[in-house]
Amino acid sequence: MNAYSAPDVLIIGGGAIGVSCALELRRRGADVRLVEREAKVGAGCSYGAAGLISPHHATPIANPVAMRQGIRWMFRPASPFALRARPGLLPWLLRYALASTQTRASRSAEVMRELTALSLAAHIEYIGQGIDTSLRQRGSLSVYESADGLAAGQRETRSHGTSTEVFPRSRLESLGVRLGPTVAGAIHVIEDAHLDPFQFVTAVGEAALDAGAAIDTNVEVHRLVTERGRVTRVESSQGDIRPKEVVLAGGVWSSRLARRAGVFAPVEGGKGYHIDLPLATGDPDLPIYMEAVKVLAVPLPGRLRLAGMFELAGLDPTVRTARLHAMRAVAERTLDGLAGRTVLETWAGLRPCTPDGLPMIGRTAEVGNLTLATGHAMKGIALAPVTGRLVAQQLGGEQPRIDLAPFHPDRFHTAFRRLAASFPGRAA
16 A cells, blocks of 8 residues: 555546556556555446447437437436436536537537547557457447438438448348347448447456556545645545545546535436346347437347436436336347347446536646546446546646547536626626
8 A cells, every 4th residue: 555655646436437547647657556446447337338439429418309308208217318306406407408509519529529539549459459358340230210210310420421331121131130120220330349348447457457557446535635726635445645646537426526626527427227138149249229219239248238228316326127127128129039038137327427418538727636537428438548548648748639628627617607707796
């Protein structure tokens, strides 16, 4: 413990983002220590992710279509979206609504596609470097249950400039995937990739260890102590740590730690679910995205993962069986051969979501040596390598490959100040 009580960089959080930051920082020569509250890395939200890496499916949660659907689905227990109303959620929802205009959503989608494309390239680099993350680039298949939905999907892919192939109902058999009779058509997104999320975190964590990073599990961080605008001490269950720099990559728990350090980070828990079924002959060898209900079927080693749902539930980890039943019913309707299979595992986890759907990446002005790397919502696995690289570049004084302004962690605080200043007689 004492040997690492004053590292160059302390990373809080051992999910996909944290281990990627550890690897990229260590490769640039930093003395890195990562602490994780669970018994192993990747045991939190990263464990249960779908594992799809898709620049095409990079649209953030804050967009007008999602907002309209969310209002319609809000109080239906088996719908893809649910909300547990509570007073503390109202400011987040207001910011979400403001970010869901067509103009803002289009701009956000563009920067997210750029970020995801860079991250996909980094995922491929990791495989080339011998890091066995289980990545496979087979593309993905978006399926639609109506001709109108398929036409809308075609328009969207054209606007994205994505490399795709369209399969109307008459051509579905040529795909070699057993799709149900309700499917009206599909679009093959050719560049997409997928992987086993837990294997990714484990493999990248091992690469970080091999590079010389220290990783300590079962360490709970209680507080970031600040003096004169800097973190001077981190109080943890295993004693105090005095790092030169802190990277906060604690997922949904980041908001609470940031707040105690005087930093505003509006991250809400967006609960997601998965059901793992045993693989069978004839199962798809690429991810199937059921567009109308936002459910994914992803082939992973030894199992087929059904993943989806979005439930704004704060820090409540409760598994709602109605949502699991609804997700499986949709998958059985879309993919032939799923009915009657034994369930290997069910899971629910809290994905860290910002109101505008963009991650928070970078230093905060409020605390000079604190960098945030959180708020990736459903894109944590997809964006982990590029996030780690951007954090390492910024801390190392390098020029990042993309403009980090849209992801600046102070953007919500700055927007609030501007709004307050617009009202006469109110202090900014």
